[in-house]
Amino acid sequence: MKILVTGGAGFLGSVAVPQLLSDGHQVRVLDSLMFNQIGPLALYINPDFEFIKGDMRDNETVKRALDGVDFVINLAALVGAPLCKQREKEAWEVNYEAALLVESLRAPGQGYLFPNSTSGYGTRNPVDGLCTEDTPMEPISTYGQTKVKAEQELITKPDVVSYRFTTVFGLSPRLRLDLMPNEFMWRAIHEQALTIFEPEFQRSFIHITDIARCLAFTIENFDKMKGRSFNVGHESMNMTKRQLAEQISEKTGCKLSFDDSRADPDKRNYFVSFGRIQEMGFIPRIRLDQGLTALREGLKTVEWSSTFTNVQ
Ligand SMILES: NC(=O)c1ccc[n+]([C@@H]2O[C@H](COP(=O)([O-])OP(=O)(O)OC[C@H]3O[C@@H](n4cnc5c(N)ncnc54)[C@H](O)[C@@H]3O)[C@@H](O)[C@H]2O)c1
Incomplete structure (x- = not known):
């Protein structure tokens, strides 16, 4: 498969991209390198790796990045409540508007994997027992709000899988x-x-290598997973x-x-409850x-x- 990973030079992307390459996929990364990362340099030797340095908010850049791919994994974001509080406008532009820009520009049949966070369950709801995917999301931070609003709009579209990742370590x-x-x-x-x-x-919590495995697992099992959101973690x-x-x-x-x-x-x-993703056959290792x-x-x-x- 040919896969676009936006934010592929980030914390999760830097582990997920090598996993996808070693599974035999062709991977194109779009990332602005906002932390001056150099991790992707090691991947250039792989002929199946391609890198575009650019901004997710730019129409032409996203169009070019989406060209010819089977899937897009949209990891690019301003991540975490403190950063989104500091750069609120940019957080809405990247986490919400650019997530929908990808939606509007992707071709029919291109699968869309979108990561939300269990932080979206927020604290305004008193939650009895475990949060399932049906527990209402009422995030209190700008970070949570941008991700939840994007997910809510995307999940109604064809060929989308969304995740609520627990805290990755x-x-x-x-x-x-x-x-x-x-x-x-x-x-x-x-x-x-x-x-x-x-x-x-x-x-x-969940280990970072299991996030990489979960993304690869979704590519292999996309037809049975599409149209749904999944909590990702282990009890x-x-x-x-x-x-x-x-x-x-x-x-x-x-x-x-x-x-x-x-x-x-x-x-x-x-x-958080992880029954739904376990039913698909995915269990963190x-x-x-x-x-x-x-x-x-x-x-x-x-x-x-x-x-x-x-x-x-
Ligand atoms: N790490 C976690 O615990 C966790 C939990 C739940 C969900 N997530 C989600 O997973 C994704 C990746 O998180 P991470 O921990 O790897 O964060 P990160 O901050 O390490 O990575 C984000 C990446 O996005 C890139 N980026 C930011 N703005 C951009 C723009 N305008 N254009 C192009 N690239 C841009 C950055 O350069 C960076 O490489 C995010 O969408 C996040 O919301 C992460």
Whole structure:
């Protein structure tokens, strides 16, 4: 298959693109390289890889990028609540308007894979039990709002699959240290101490290599998945912040403390159901323990840098 990956030089894209290439697909990446990434350089040796440096908001660029592909995986976005708060107009332009620009320019039959986030379940709804794909989405951040509005419009169109990814963790050529497990692990190793606010908040995680596998799985199973949204994660990684921090502390020996008096600006506090994607046959392979061990070994070598967070 020939696949366009927008945002393919980002955290997820930098792991997903090599996976798709090794599965035998031809991959074209469209990315503005907003973090000055150089990860894609290593892929030029592969004749099935092609790169367009450009902006998702530009009509002609998107047209050129879509030319001749079977699928588009639209990962390009301003990602995370802090960045979207800082650059609100651009967040709507990239996350929402450009997602619909792709929709308006793609040819009939070109499949469209769109990532939303479980952060869209928001906190305004009191959620009883697990969030399923039918739980109403009422995001509180601009980030969540841009992604949910885009998903709601796209999923009514033919040949679209959307995902609600849980918080992704792990290592990537375009590293992010602003994701909870990655940040906790870095602090545990380099500061030897972790202080956790609102430790009973419930969160869900998935390893980055399983996101790459999920995208590849969707290409193989597109006809049975199209027209639906899928939560992506694994129930073993539905856990409180306290449980995550305790596992990290066990692995690193760092000092752990809990502070109930300080609020976490990230209000996500719910577990997620993954029954729908499991019924399709997709089950993540990397469990928390294995993912955290790799993360610990990798992050030992990494100094903190503002280029590893989406806001400086
Ligand atoms: N990482 C997570 O935990 C997570 C969870 C749920 C959903 N998602 C979604 O997955 C996708 C990828 O996230 P990520 O973690 O890899 O983020 P990232 O910030 O690492 O990657 C985003 C990429 O988009 C590119 N980009 C930004 N604006 C652009 C523009 N105008 N034109 C072209 N390229 C542009 C950036 O250069 C970057 O390479 C996003 O759509 C995000 O909403 C991520």
